[in-house]
Amino acid sequence: MKFLNLNPASGGFSLPAGRVLAGPVLILLIMSMLILPLPPFALDLFFTFNIALSLMVLLVSMFTLRALDFAAFPAVLLFTTLLRLALNVASTRVVLMEGHNGGAAAGKVIEAFGQFLVGGNFAVGLVVFLILVVINFMVITKGAGRIAEVGARFMLDAMPGKQMAIDADLNAGLIGEEDARARRTEVSQEADFYGSMDGASKFVRGDAVAGLVIMAVNVIGGLLIGTMQHDLSFGEAARTYTLLTIGDGLVAQIPALVISTAAGVTVSRVNTDQDVGQQMIEQLLTNPRVLYLAAGVMGLLGLVPGMPNLVFLLFTAALAGIAWMMGKRRDDELVREQMVSEPAAQPQVPEASWDDVELIDTLGLEVGHRLIPLVDQRQEAELLGRIKSVRKKFAKEVGFLPPVVHIRDDLELSPNTYVITLKGAEVGRGEAYPGKWLAINPGQVTGELQGEITEEPAFGLPAVWIDSTQREQAQVYGYTVVDAGTVVATHFNHLLHRHCAEMLGRQEVQQLLDKLSGDSNSLVEEVVPKTVSLTTLQRILQNLLDEDVPIRDLRTILDTLADQGEQAGDVHELTARVRLALGRVLTHQWFPGNAEMRVMGIDSQLEQVLSQALEGGGALEPGLADTLMAQAAAALDRQETAGDPPVLVVRHGLRPLLSHFLRRRLRQLVVLSQAEIPDDRMVKISNVIGERTAA
Incomplete structure (x- = not known):
């Protein structure tokens, strides 16, 4: 440790660690005062x-x-x-x-x-x-x-x-x-x-x-x-x-x-973001009516005989003067805001042109006027940075960059409402309250909170909008407390993953191929467009994304398609073959490491009935379809209650049928085929769909 710097190039002597001596010097002074006469x-x-x-x-x-x-x-x-x-x-x-x-x-x-x-x-x-x-x-x-x-x-x-x-x-x-x-x-x-x-x-x-x-x-x-x-x-x-x-x-x-x-x-x-003095002044002198009432009470006391009238009346005049100045300043601010908001004189409307044509944005976020500070760069704009982080994380996890989010304010919306759109259509809506906190009930809270009862927009969990003064109390009760910007960003992230297949267009696929061409140019040229067209590759990737399969391993996907050569079948068959090649990735996504895989299965008799339905054209009888959906939902609840991943493993031939049918209502369900699981992984059936029917 250096206590003294003698380097002439530094311009003289210095004590970079001088503050380290403050404590020992103070202790020595205290000891000297205790022992030595001063x-x-x-x-x-x-x-x-x-x-x-x-x-x-x-x-x-x-x-x-x-x-x-x-x-x-x-x-x-x-x-x-x-x-x-x-x-x-x-x-x-x-x-x-x-x-x-x-x-x-x-x-x-x-x-x-x-x-x-x-x-x-x-x-x-x-x-x-x-x-x-x-x-x-x-x-x-x-x-x-x-x-x-x-x-x-x-x-x-x-x-x-x-x-x-x-x-x-x-x-x-x-x-x-x-x-x-x-x-x-x-x-x-x-x-x-x-x-x-x-x-x-x-x-x-x-x-x-x-x-x-x-x-x-x-x-x-x-x-x-x-x-x-x-x-x-x-x-x-x-x-x-x-x-x-x-x-x-x-x-x-x-x-x-x-x-x-x-x-x-x-x-x-x-x-x-204020010190104690600023808090006291700003919060005590924020309402002119309070000061007028205080001045009135002081004036009445000043008129009582025997009281120090001059002192009380002086304070009455001071409080009334401060209240009048505050009210005048507030009125001036309102006048300036109205002058700024008044539209200027309308110029002559020019002829329509192609510049007036507005194309629909792929991703859009519309906000009410009270949410403008969250997205206005001249103000806090905290939501903008979070949306950038969500897009970056999505690109790393899923495998392609989502479109840029176009944000605009909509006066027709409620003040605290926001709408998330995809290709011009609404896919999500919620409410957020800047300055307040959303206390989300994860299911094991120990108390109740006072506030506006609502639901968390992304996952539908019960929640309450609370003031900042209740934040620590909510955390003590076991609530997960997030601010308004986090609520919107989490909802946006959830919808990105849910609709990622719709966002993957030909332009994004071509950009992926261009990125891969730098390392594997010959592979790209062999597959696209010789083996499959760009449109077919896009549909295969969309099928994978629709079942929550990341497409980061594009090299393996193209290698699998290249192996098909002239024998390439339809899109669904090619998708199934690609899934087989990505089997280890699919398994690792839900069961990382080498631990035992606890999954759901289908009763053998029900599996035989579904196989017969598949051979007969793939249509399920209404009664069988309702029973299958109800039993799958019950098994999924038991699986999630036990803390196991929502994964169903079936025969390879049944996987497309069950995935398409069950995921229409049970979006969180993941359907894997037995052929997609690597041979070195141990599988244990923890819940069986159709077990009651078999009994």
């Missing part, structure tokens, strides 16, 4: 430094935006408490040894606090000192300690919910690994901070008790020393030593009161 001038310096340090801590706590911005506060609280106790010990030594020489014997600061602040009256000083101790001990420190204790408990209870929210954002592609790691670290630091504050607040309470003990010791010791050793009268000794003790106590308790206030401000603040 002259009065040194006491004045240290007392003044203690007062300045307490003011700095209070101001820092007021100007921070989050509690973690002042994460060193528990350690600062400990060191300032030790500094005050060390000063008390050093001043006690000087007061008892030199107090008989007069008020200035213990330094100018103690003399000033004992003479000027209480007028030299030790009785008044004693009362003021006791009041300060009671305020510090019973009000500020006790309240701050209680808030820190409850905050630490809530933070620990909310940690699982916050971790789930981080994992949900990571899985949805809204954040990356680095962001997730940083957010997890912040959650852990918040819990550590409130736990440390809970313990550190006990130091301040102990300091108040120590102040009372030290005052009693100084008064009693001063009386004994003054009367027995320095031949002072009892009254003179009481006056001299009591005033010095009161001055010593006040000069220590006032900084302690300031530090306690800083602790209360730190643990009681609500994290926003």
Whole structure:
């Protein structure tokens, strides 16, 4: 570790690690004050430094935006408490040894606090000192300690919910690994901070008790020393030593009161993008009607006979003036907004041209006017960045880049409504409330929340829109809490995967071939268009995407099609052969690793009936179709309840029929054929469709 830089090229000497010495130097000062006698001038310096340090801590706590911005506060609280106790010990030594020489014997600061602040009256000083101790001990420190204790408990209870929210954002592609790691670290630091504050607040309470003990010791010791050793009268000794003790106590308790206030401000603040002063001013002076009512009450009190009329009427005029200025400023802002929103004079309409023809966007997002800040680049625009992340994650997982999303506002929509469109048709609709949070019930919550009951738009889970003040309470209850931008982005991501086959056009397929041509140009030229046409390849890829099969391994797909040569059949047969080649990928998608595969199966008798129906043309009788759908839904529920993937394994010939039939209503169901599973994987049938019929 370098403590001194002597490199001439740096322009001189520097101390890059100078701040490392701050802690050891402070400890040495505290130890020296406990052991060595200090002259009065040194006491004045240290007392003044203690007062300045307490003011700095209070101001820092007021100007921070989050509690973690002042994460060193528990350690600062400990060191300032030790500094005050060390000063008390050093001043006690000087007061008892030199107090008989007069008020200035213990330094100018103690003399000033004992003479000027209480007028030299030790009785008044004693009362003021006791009041300060009671305020510090019973009000500020006790309240701050209680808030820190409850905050630490809530933070620990909310940690699982916050971790789930981080994992949900990571899985949805809204954040990356680095962001997730940083957010997890912040959650852990918040819990550590409130736990440390809970313990550190006990130091301040102990300091108040120590102040009372030290005052009693100084008064009693001063009386004994003054009367027995320095031949002072009892009254003179009481006056001299009591005033010095009161001055010593006040000069220590006032900084302690300031530090306690800083602790209360730190643990009681609500994290926003404003400091405490801005929050107080903006939220207290936000409504002119409140100020008018307050002015009216003060005016009525000012008219009561016997009251200090002038003071009350002055405050009445001040409140009314502030309310009038706020109302006038609000009216001016409304006028400016109306002037901006008024349309300009309409120019002469030109003739229609081809420029007036608007083609339909492949992907579109229409938002109500209250959702405009989520997509406006001049404002927050948080949703734009999340949509970019969703498209990037989709391209990595599925294998092609989805179209650009065209976003526009629609005044015909409800203010908080958004609509997701695909090729001009609506595929999804939901509501979002900027500034509020959606508490999603995953099924195991421990309490209820007050808010607007709704459903999570992507998966239909029960949810509640809540205010930001209920966010931590919802996480403690076990809800997954997300903001409005995350709700829209998650819904958009879900619809992208559901309709990805419709978004894959010829242009996207050609871009995939162009990308592969850089490494496998001969393979691309052999398959397209010699073996299959571009249109046939597009339909094969769409069939794969329609069954949630990624097309990232385009080389294997083209290799399989190249092996068919002139014997290439129809699209569905080619799709089946490609699925066989991608069997290991399909299996790994749902059963990563080499663990046992717990899947659903079909009863042998029902499988025979379906085979006969397939040979007869593939049509199922209505009664058989309804029974098959109901039993498949029941088996799927049992499979998901057990925590197993929703995978059904059937004979290779039955797979296309069952996949096409069952996935019309059971979209989450995945149908694999026995031939698609690698030989080295172990398969266990955990649920059987048609088992009751067979029985």
